[in-house]
Amino acid sequence: MKYEAETVEDYLNAVPEERKEALSKLRKTLLDNLPKGFEELISYGMPSYSVPFSLYPQGYHCNPTIPLPFISFASQKNFIGFYHLGIYSDEEILFWFTEAYQKLNIGRLDMGKSCIRFKKIDRIPYELLGELVSKITVEQWIAIYEKHLKR
Numbered sequence: 001m002k003y004e005a006e007t008v009e010d011y012l013n014a015v016p017e018e019r020k021e022a023l024s025k026l027r028k029t030l031l032d033n034l035p036k037g038f039e040e041l042i043s044y045g046m047p048s049y050s051v052p053f054s055l056y057p058q059g060y061h062c063n064p065t066i067p068l069p070f071i072s073f074a075s076q077k078n079f080i081g082f083y084h085l086g087i088y089s090d091e092e093i094l095f096w097f098t099e100a101y102q103k104l105n106i107g108r109l110d111m112g113k114s115c116i117r118f119k120k121i122d123r124i125p126y127e128l129l130g131e132l133v134s135k136i137t138v139e140q141w142i143a144i145y146e147k148h149l150k151r
Helices: 008-014 017-033 091-104 126-133 136-148
Strands: 039-043 046-051 068-075 080-084 115-117
Touching: 008 017, 008 039, 008 046, 017 046, 017 068, 017 080, 017 126, 046 136, 068 136, 080 126, 091 126
Parallel strands: none
Antiparallel strands: 039 046, 046 068, 068 080, 080 115
């Protein structure tokens, strides 16, 4: 679902009441665990964490007017979406995450292309997501991005 928001606070105020607490907790998890250097903003209509132009002036190759994206989350019609571009760019992290998720025994992992879907809000593994987002620094993300871009 698309929400017209200028800030992350505006976005969180616009989502359905039953999702506000989960999305606010997800945001706090990201802010508490993301390595220094990523900036919080609204991008593509959702809360996002990107590499600022001050660190990567080229911006995103698909749209150089926006900063290099890394992570986003959104309240979609039937789920909360968690978009982590790095998880598909690093096989070790993808393997670690899928194994760690299975060990939690909270249901089947529902993943798509760079998206993890949480249909049951009470089963969002905040601690695991916090650990996931801490695994790639800004410098590492730029290097991974450029490596894949040059292919």
